Amino acid sequence: MQNTDIHIRRARQADLPGICAIEHELFPDPWDESAFRDVLYLYPGLFFVAETDNGIIGFVSAGMEDTGDAVYGHIMNIAVRPSSQRDGAGGKLLQRIEFECMILGAGAVQLEVRVSNHDAQRFYQKYGYAQVFMVDSYYSDGEDATLMMRWFT
DSSP: OTTOOOEHHHHHHHHHHHHHHHHHHHHHSOOOOHHHHHHHHOOOOEEEEEEEEEEEEEEEEEEEEEEEEEEEEEEEEEOGGGTTTTTHHHHHHHHHHHHHHHOOOOOOOOEEETTHHHHHHHHHHHTOOOEEETTTTOSSTTOOOOEEEEEOO
């Protein structure tokens, strides 16, 4: 069920404790607040939160990469509280970060996802992402990642 009361806005320093709480709730190898602070400092225009009247329910952060041949966005982290998943926040966050990356000249967006996280892979495929290749031992526990991309052209 889509919740139209979800508001997407740029992240601020004051949001970091709420972002970290979601991160720790969802991931076995969560980022700490200093990592999010660094991302907010380096890419303030590519860090967003989803909120409702109940507060922050999700977030997304990205950076830009230039290979010399191509410019693309790199989604570093995206998460939505389990109680708010399947309400549309993840899709809204993904579409907003893609839009911002396009404005900055990206021809594509990439992300990494655990090979065991089939729900997330299906979610990204629904939005046009394709599996490109595997990254061995990407996560701190040794699990591999699937690199997925969505091309805009």
